[in-house]
Amino acid sequence: MSIKTEAGSHAAQPAHPSNTSECDLTAIIDLVDDLCGVYLDESKGYLIESRLGPIARRFECRDYGELVNRALAIGGESVRSEIVDAITTHETLFFRDESPFRAMRFKVLPDLIQHIEDTGRARQIRVWSAACSTGQEVYSIAMVLHEIAQDLPGWDLQVFGTDISPASVATAERGWYSNLEVGRGLDAMNKSNYFSQEASGWQVAPELQRRAKFAVRNLLKPFPETNQFDIVFCRNVAIYFKPNQRADMFHRMVDTMTPGGWLFVGSAERLSDLGPAFTPQSHCDCTVYRPK
Ligand SMILES: C[S@@+](CC[C@H](N)C(=O)[O-])C[C@H]1O[C@@H](n2cnc3c(N)ncnc32)[C@H](O)[C@@H]1O
Known part of the structure; x- marks a missing residue:
């Protein structure tokens, strides 16, 4: 899966599952599953792009395969923890449900x-x-x-x-x-x-x-x-x-x-x-x- 730039003009393809390398998609889905148990099935391409796209851009990864490699490399803790933060839902409030x-x-x-x-x-x-x-x-x-x-x-x-x-x-x-x-x-x-x-x-x-x-x-x-x-x-x-x-x-x-x-x-x-x-x-x- 390739990464869109802020302006959306990157030569790479839009990061929708239909335009995505099967291999990259599987690798990022497996990584997220391993890291926090959240299973993003292939229909969740929009979630991957909206939440992980900005991280991939910040770490200057060309595609999600590279992001996976960065996360799994020695010293990849900060990449892993950013991925977990971005994928998990943190909605909460005081005395929730009372x-x-x-x-x-x-x-x-x-x-x-x-x-x-x-x-x-x-x-x-x-x-x-x-x-x-x-x-x-x-x-x-x-x-x-x-x-x-x-x-x-x-x-x-x-x-x-x-x-x-x-x-x-x-x-x-x-x-x-x-x-x-x-x-x-x-x-x-x-x-x-x-x-x-x-x-x-x-x-x-x-x-x-x-x-x-x-x-x-x-x-x-x-x-x-x-x-x-x-x-x-x-x-x-x-x-x-x-x-x-x-x-x-x-x-x-x-x-x-x-x-x-x-x-x-x-x-x-x-x-x-x-x-x-x-x-x-x-x-x-x-x-x-x-x-x-
Ligand atoms: C929706 S919040 C719920 C917060 C609070 N328990 C409540 O009900 O208001 C879900 C939290 O679960 C955390 N979470 C997701 N996967 C987790 C895991 N595998 N281990 C520990 N925490 C996890 C997320 O980081 C997030 O902060």
Whole structure:
């Protein structure tokens, strides 16, 4: 597949699949699949051109075959991470879908706290926001944790946010959001309690940042944790995976959870096809799973 210039006047052919070298197209599709599990079938030529074309031009590649070679070469990390950033969808907002946060606040956390007290386990709760994008999900969770922490002296409540996109993780770590971003899902009370105006945007309060840790992580690779997370949010990411990758990821995710842990998925996602361990429960208008 050849690359169009900004002016569209490059001698190369337009990057539509019908004008594309079969080999280049397959190579870029395979690379994206390998890097992040997003499978761009051949009908997605427009997506390849609109998202990867600018990267190929910036790295001065003549065609997508060359971009693949650059990405796979030694030192190709920055090319790979730009490709992942460009291909993945980072749409997110504070308190997305609302009901998971209500269920966590009014059902899951009270049950967990009781369970931990009953079993004499260390007074700590670990939440994982897997595929956290730019961090709005993590800080929404941190707000809920911070609120209940006021009545739980001596407890350690933490949220861990991970995403495959290094740029998204960097934004999440920084914790600075534009007016537009804080206007999506954040009510006036949370905004005034947990954000301060800074450089024409809003900075998350240090008390929330102290509860949040972040890392770059590919959900399609093995997870280092076992028996660690009491609550996992894995929302609006598995929809991009192939069915076998999705099933494998959720089964591996179970091992990262503590027994009786709680799993939240996106509002349009269902896990019943993954077997009896993934029987849905409903709390506060939200579907939740307890697969372990
Ligand atoms: C649509 S956002 C969802 C963000 C948040 N969970 C929410 O529901 O608002 C999807 C995120 O999944 C990330 N992602 C895509 N493939 C991934 C993979 N293989 N491993 C980890 N994260 C991935 C993307 O970088 C993106 O930030």
